[in-house]
Amino acid sequence: MSDVNKAIEYAHENHERFLTELSEFIKIESISADDTQKDKVTEAAKWVAAHLRKIGIENVKLMDTGGHPIVYGDYIKKPGAPTILIYGHYDVQPVDPIELWETPPFETSVKGDYIFGRGTSDMKGQMMATINAVEAVLKIGEFPINLKFLLEGEEEIGSKNLPAFLPANADLFKADFCLNPDAGMISPSEPTITFGLRGLAYFEVHVYGPAQDLHSGMYGGTVHNPAQALAELIAGMHDANGTVTLPGFYDSVRAVTEKEREETEKLPTTPESYLQQTGAPALWGEKEYTPALRTGARPTLDVNGLLSGWTGAGTKTILPAKAMAKISCRLVPDQDPSEIYNQLVKYMEINVPETINWEVKELNKSPWSITNLDTNGIRALHKAMESVWGCAPLYRREGGSIGVVAMLQNICGVESGLVGGSLPEDNIHSPNERMHIPTWHKNIDAFIHFFFNMK
Amino acid sequence: MSDVNKAIEYAHENHERFLTELSEFIKIESISADDTQKDKVTEAAKWVAAHLRKIGIENVKLMDTGGHPIVYGDYIKKPGAPTILIYGHYDVQPVDPIELWETPPFETSVKGDYIFGRGTSDMKGQMMATINAVEAVLKIGEFPINLKFLLEGEEEIGSKNLPAFLPANADLFKADFCLNPDAGMISPSEPTITFGLRGLAYFEVHVYGPAQDLHSGMYGGTVHNPAQALAELIAGMHDANGTVTLPGFYDSVRAVTEKEREETEKLPTTPESYLQQTGAPALWGEKEYTPALRTGARPTLDVNGLLSGWTGAGTKTILPAKAMAKISCRLVPDQDPSEIYNQLVKYMEINVPETINWEVKELNKSPWSITNLDTNGIRALHKAMESVWGCAPLYRREGGSIGVVAMLQNICGVESGLVGGSLPEDNIHSPNERMHIPTWHKNIDAFIHFFFNMK
Numbered sequence: 079m080s081d082v083n084k085a086i087e088y089a090h091e092n093h094e095r096f097l098t099e100l101s102e103f104i105k106i107e108s109i110s111a112d113d114t115q116k117d118k119v120t121e122a123a124k125w126v127a128a129h130l131r132k133i134g135i136e137n138v139k140l141m142d143t144g145g146h147p148i149v150y151g152d153y154i155k156k157p158g159a160p161t162i163l164i165y166g167h168y169d170v171q172p173v174d175p176i177e178l179w180e181t182p183p184f185e186t187s188v189k190g191d192y193i194f195g196r197g198t199s200d201m202k203g204q205m206m207a208t209i210n211a212v213e214a215v216l217k218i219g220e221f222p223i224n225l226k227f228l229l230e231g232e233e234e235i236g237s238k239n240l241p242a243f244l245p246a247n248a249d250l251f252k253a254d255f256c257l258n259p260d261a262g263m264i265s266p267s268e269p270t271i272t273f274g275l276r277g278l279a280y281f282e283v284h285v286y287g288p289a290q291d292l293h294s295g296m297y298g299g300t301v302h303n304p305a306q307a308l309a310e311l312i313a314g315m316h317d318a319n320g321t322v323t324l325p326g327f328y329d330s331v332r333a334v335t336e337k338e339r340e341e342t343e344k345l346p347t348t349p350e351s352y353l354q355q356t357g358a359p360a361l362w363g364e365k366e367y368t369p370a371l372r373t374g375a376r377p378t379l380d381v382n383g384l385l386s387g388w389t390g391a392g393t394k395t396i397l398p399a400k401a402m403a404k405i406s407c408r409l410v411p412d413q414d415p416s417e418i419y420n421q422l423v424k425y426m427e428i429n430v431p432e433t434i435n436w437e438v439k440e441l442n443k444s445p446w447s448i449t450n451l452d453t454n455g456i457r458a459l460h461k462a463m464e465s466v467w468g469c470a471p472l473y474r475r476e477g478g479s480i481g482v483v484a485m486l487q488n489i490c491g492v493e494s495g496l497v498g499g500s501l502p503e504d505n506i507h508s509p510n511e512r513m514h515i516p517t518w519h520k521n522i523d524a525f526i527h528f529f530f531n532m533k
Numbered sequence: 534m535s536d537v538n539k540a541i542e543y544a545h546e547n548h549e550r551f552l553t554e555l556s557e558f559i560k561i562e563s564i565s566a567d568d569t570q571k572d573k574v575t576e577a578a579k580w581v582a583a584h585l586r587k588i589g590i591e592n593v594k595l596m597d598t599g600g601h602p603i604v605y606g607d608y609i610k611k612p613g614a615p616t617i618l619i620y621g622h623y624d625v626q627p628v629d630p631i632e633l634w635e636t637p638p639f640e641t642s643v644k645g646d647y648i649f650g651r652g653t654s655d656m657k658g659q660m661m662a663t664i665n666a667v668e669a670v671l672k673i674g675e676f677p678i679n680l681k682f683l684l685e686g687e688e689e690i691g692s693k694n695l696p697a698f699l700p701a702n703a704d705l706f707k708a709d710f711c712l713n714p715d716a717g718m719i720s721p722s723e724p725t726i727t728f729g730l731r732g733l734a735y736f737e738v739h740v741y742g743p744a745q746d747l748h749s750g751m752y753g754g755t756v757h758n759p760a761q762a763l764a765e766l767i768a769g770m771h772d773a774n775g776t777v778t779l780p781g782f783y784d785s786v787r788a789v790t791e792k793e794r795e796e797t798e799k800l801p802t803t804p805e806s807y808l809q810q811t812g813a814p815a816l817w818g819e820k821e822y823t824p825a826l827r828t829g830a831r832p833t834l835d836v837n838g839l840l841s842g843w844t845g846a847g848t849k850t851i852l853p854a855k856a857m858a859k860i861s862c863r864l865v866p867d868q869d870p871s872e873i874y875n876q877l878v879k880y881m882e883i884n885v886p887e888t889i890n891w892e893v894k895e896l897n898k899s900p901w902s903i904t905n906l907d908t909n910g911i912r913a914l915h916k917a918m919e920s921v922w923g924c925a926p927l928y929r930r931e932g933g934s935i936g937v938v939a940m941l942q943n944i945c946g947v948e949s950g951l952v953g954g955s956l957p958e959d960n961i962h963s964p965n966e967r968m969h970i971p972t973w974h975k976n977i978d979a980f981i982h983f984f985f986n987m988k
Contacts, residue, residue: 111845111846111847111848111849112845112846112847113846113847171849172843172845172849174843174845174849175746178745234848235847235848236848276750278750278850280848280850287813287814288811288812288813289811289812289813290633290812290960290963290964290965291630291962291963291964292811292962292963293932293933293961293962293963294833294835294837294861294863294962295731295733295828295863295931295932295933295934296828296931296932296933296957297807297810297811297828297932298828298833298834298835298863298932299775299818299819299827299828299831299833299863299932300807300811300816300817300818300824300827300828301807301811301813301816301817301818302813302815302817303835303836305767305836305837305838305839305858306767306768306770306771306835306836308764308839309763309764309765309766309767309768309836309839310764310767310768312760312761312764312765312768313761313764313765313767313768313769314768315761316761320754352752352755352756355752356743356744356747356752356755356756357743357744357745358742358743358744358756358757358888359742359887359888359889359890360757360886360887360888361755361756361888362755362756362757362886362888363754363755363756364754369754369755372754372755373750373751373752373753373754373755376754378749378753378754379753380749380753380758380761380852381758381760381761381764381841381842381853382749382760382842382843382848382849382850382851382852382853383760383841383842383843383844383849383853384760384763384764384839384840384841384842384844384856385839385840385844386836386838386839387836387837387838387839387859388627388629388837388838388859389838389839389840389857389859390566390567390627390629391566391567391568392566392567392568392690392896393566393689393690393691393735393837393859393861393896393897394566394626394627394629394837394838394859394962395733395735395835395837395861395934395962396837396962396963397835397837398836398837398838401839402844403760404842404843404844404848404849406749406848406850408749408750408753408754431815431817432814432815433813433814433815433816433817434814435814441847441848442848476750476751477748477749477750477751477752477753477754478748478750478751479750479850502751505745506748507746507747507748507749507849507850507851508745508746508747508748508851509745509746510745
C-alpha cells in the first residue's frame with residue numbers, strides 16, 4: 079500500500095474520533111466580535127495549540143497580536159522540500175438571532191449527513207480537516223514536505239490586527255504556498271478552487287437629530303425624524319438598477335472581461351440555484367451582470383444592521399433622537415478599501431440635510447485578492463481534487479472576503495490555494511450552521527493527496 | 534375667608550405631603566406597554582383607588598376592561614348641580630433608553646423647582662393635582678358640585694380597550710363636563726386650554742427577503758437587502774417638502790383657515806422656541822405651514838423605531854432576512870384612523886418590489902378631537918386660570934393624541950376641558966421626565982377655583 083493510501087486508511091479509521099474532537103472544539107464559544115467573550119476566544123486558541131502539540135507539531139505557541147492571539151506551529155524536517163503554510167481561523171460569528179437555532183449553537187448534533195453548530199462549516203470543521211490530514215500523514219511515516227501553521231482568532235472581525243502583526247513576523251510565515259480551506263465548494267460533487275476574493279470595508283453610520291427622543295405628537299412634522307433621515311440616506315446609496323451611488327465607487331473597478339463572463343457561465347450557479355439557496359422571493363441587482371458576476375466580480379454595498387427608537391413590543395410614540403446603520407461594502411480589483419471611507423463621507427457631505435448631524439465610523443477593512451493560478455501549489459491541489467472526486471475542480475471568484483490572502487501575497491509573497499468543504503447551503507453566518515460530513519471526509523482525503531503531491 | 538380660599542389654604546399647607554404621595558405613586562412601575570409588568574400596572578390602579586377612598590370618594594372600584602382596569606369613583610351629593618368627570622391615566626411610557634436617565638426613573642428626586650421621574654409630568658403628577666384639589670375642597674366643607682372619576686391604565690398604549698368599554702358603561706360616565714389635565718401648558722406663565730387633539734394610527738411594517746440571514750459576501754448584490762428595501766419604502770413615504778405620500782392621506786384633511794393661521798400666530802411658539810426645546814440642528818416639515826400648524830393642524834407620519842440585522846458591537850457581515858419599522862401617523866379632522874391602515878397597505882402594494890415580501894400590522898388607532906369651546910365647563914376653566922395666573926388662558930390645538938376625548942364626545946356626549954401643568958421641556962416620553970413644581974401648585978389652585986366656578 080502506498081503512503082498516501084496508508085494515510086487515507088488511517089484517516090478513515092479515525093473519522094469518528096475526528097468528529098468527537100471537532101465537537102469539543104465547537105463547544106468553545108469563540109465569538110471574536112463579542113468583547114465579553116475574550117477568554118473563550120483565548121480558550122479556543124489554547125485548545126488548538128494543545129491539539130497541534132498532541133499530533134506532533136513543534137514550536138507551537140500563542141503569539142500576541144494586540145487582539146486575539148495567532149497560533150503558530152511548524153514541522154520542518156525536510157531541508158530543500160517545499161514548505162506549506164496552513165491557514166485557519168478558530169473564531170466564529172455571533173449566534174444572533176439565537177431564537178432561530180433549532181439546536182444549541184455550541185452543542186453539536188448530527189442529523190443525517192450533517193453536523194450542526196456554530197463554526198462547523200466556517201471554519202472550525204474545515205481547519206480540523208487539514209489538521210486531521212496532517213495527523214494521518216504524520217502517523218504513517220515521514221512527512222513529505224515542511225509545514226507551518228497560521229491560525230488566527232480575528233477573521234470574523236476583519237483580521238484587524240494582522241496588518242500590523244504580519245509584517246513584524248514576515249520571515250516566520252514565509253512559505254512556498256498557503257493552504258487555505260476557508261473558501262468552500264459549489265456543491266458536494268463539484269470540487270472548487272477559489273481564485274478571487276472580494277475586499278471589505280465596514281462602517282457604522284450614525285445620524286443625530288433632536289437632543290433626545292421627542293414626543294412624536296408634540297414635534298412630529300417639525301423635526302426631521304432621524305430614522306426617516308437615515309432611511310432616505312440609505313435609499314439613495316443605490317440607484318434603481320442596484321448600482322452603488324457613492325461618489326467614485328466604480329472609478330477603479332476592473333471591467334469584467336468577455337473571458338470572465340464566459341468562464342462564470344460554465345459554473346453551475348444559476349438564478350434558480352440562487353433563489354433556492356436563499357429563499358428570496360426574487361433576485362435583485364445589476365441587470366447587466368449575472369448573479370455569479372454580481373457576487374464575484376462586482377462591488378456591493380449592504381446594510382448589515384439598522385437600529386433606531388422603540389423596537390420592543392407594542393407602541394411608543396416617539397420621534398427618536400438618533401438612528402444607526404451598519405453598512406459594509408464588498409470590494410473588487412482595483413478598489414482600495416481605504417478609499418471607501420472617503421467615498422461614504424463624501425456621499426454624506428453631499429446628501430445629509432442641515433436638519434441632521436452625522437458621523438461615519440470605520441469598523442474594519444480588508445483588501446480583495448486574485449490568486450496566481452500558475453503555481454505548483456494550485457497544480458497539487460487540482461490533482462488532489464481530481465484523485466478524490468474523479469473530476470477537475472471548478473475555478474471561481476467568490477463574493478466573500480478573507481483578509482489574510484492579500485496580506486500573505488503582499489507582505490510574505492505567498493500565494494494561497496482557497497479550497498474547503500463549506501457548501502452554499504451550510505448557513506454560515508446564520509442560524510443552524512451545519513457541515514456536510516461526507517464532504518468533510520473527502521476534503522481530509524484531498525489534503526492528504528495534496529501533501530504528497532507537493533513533495 | 535371664602536370657601537375657595539380656605540381650600541387653597543388647605544392645599545398650600547399640604548404641598549409637601551402631596552409631593553411625598555406623588556413620589557410613592559411614581560415608584561409603581563406602571564408601564565402599560567410592557568406585558569411583563571401587568572401586575573405593576575394593576576398595583577398602580579389599586580394605589581389610586583385606595584387614595585380616592587382615603588380622601589372620601591365613594592363607590593370606588595376597579596373595572597375590568599379586558600386589559601388594564603379602569604378606576605371608577607364618585608361623589609354625588611348635590612342633586613341638580615353639575616357633574617364633573619375627572620379623567621386621568623395611571624400608566625406611563627417605557628423608560629428606554631434607560632442609560633440616558635440621570636436619576637432612576639421610578640425614584641423621584643427634586644432638583645430646584647423640578648421633580649424628576651417617569652410619570653411626574655405625563656401624567657401621574659397632573660392627575661394627583663386634580664385629586665389633591667378635590668381633597669382640599671372636600672376637607673373644608675360641602676363639595677359644591679358632583680364628581681365622577683375615569684382613571685385609565687392604557688392611555689400610553691392607545692386606550693385600546695376603551696372603544697369597547699365605554700359604550701358598555703356609557704351611563705356610568707355621563708357628566709356635564711370632563712376635566713382632563715393630560716394636555717399641558719405652553720409655558721409656566723401662559724395658562725393654556727387645548728381645544729384640538731390629533732388622532733393616531735400606529736403600525737408595524739415588516740419586510741422579508743431571504744429565508745434567513747445570509748452571508749453578505751456570498752449573496753450581497755443578488756438578493757434585495759430587506760434593511761435597504763425598508764429604507765427605500767420609508768424614504769418614499771414623504772416627498773421633498775415633508776408631505777406624506779400615502780395614497781389619499783390628505784383627502785379628508787380640513788384646510789387650515791385664515792382664522793386658524795392668525796390665531797396660531799398669536800401663540801408664543803416660534804421656530805426658535807421649537808429649536809430650543811428640541812435641540813434639533815434645524816427645523817423640518819411642510820414649508821407652507823408654521824411649526825405650530827404642522828403639529829397642531831396637519832397630519833404627520835413618523836418612524837418610531839427601526840430594527841434589522843446585527844445591531845450589537847462590532848461587525849457581522851450579514852444580509853439580514855428581515856427588517857421592521859414602527860410607524861405612526863398623527864391625524865387631524867376629518868381623517869378616519871381606520872382608513873390610514875388601508876392607505877399604508879395601498880402604498881405598500883404600489884411600492885414594494887417583487888424582491889420583498891411584507892406585512893403591515895395595525896397596533897392601535899385613536900380619533901382626533903375638536904372641543905366645543907362654548908360650554909360652562911370651558912368658561913369655568915377660563916375664569917379659574919385667570920384667577921390664578923392673572924391673565925386669560927391661550928387656546929391652542931395640540932399635536933398629541935388622547936383617545937378618550939373623542940370617545941367621550943361621541944359615546945357619552947361629554948366635552949372635555951384639556952388643561953394641565955405639563956410643560957414642553959418636561960421630557961415626557963423621554964429620559965429625565967420632570968415636572969415643574971410651582972406650576973403644579975398653581976394648577977391645584979386653579980382646579981379648586983374651577984370646582985367652585987362650576988356650581
